[in-house]
Amino acid sequence: MYCSRSIFGHLLRGLGAVVLVAMAVIYGEMRPWLLPPLLIGAIVLMRGCPMCWLMGLVETIAERRNAPHADEAR
Known part of the structure; x- marks a missing residue:
């Protein structure tokens, strides 16, 4: 999701x-x-709060570990 x-x-x-x-x-x-444009820009880059960004990082790492590799498909 994130x-x-x-x-x-x-x-x-x-x-x-x-x-x-x-x-x-x-x-x-x-x-x-x-202040408003800088903080809004930060929120847009994080796609929400810092916790949302952190959860997205954890999910990205988990997806990379669980993704089938091209070498294993052979």
């Missing part, structure tokens, strides 16, 4: 969300008009 196609892509989305949240914390006091 899983991505690749673990690398999922981690990249998480890194982007962390950067946006850090920018919101750093620049939020000086430029409060930046």
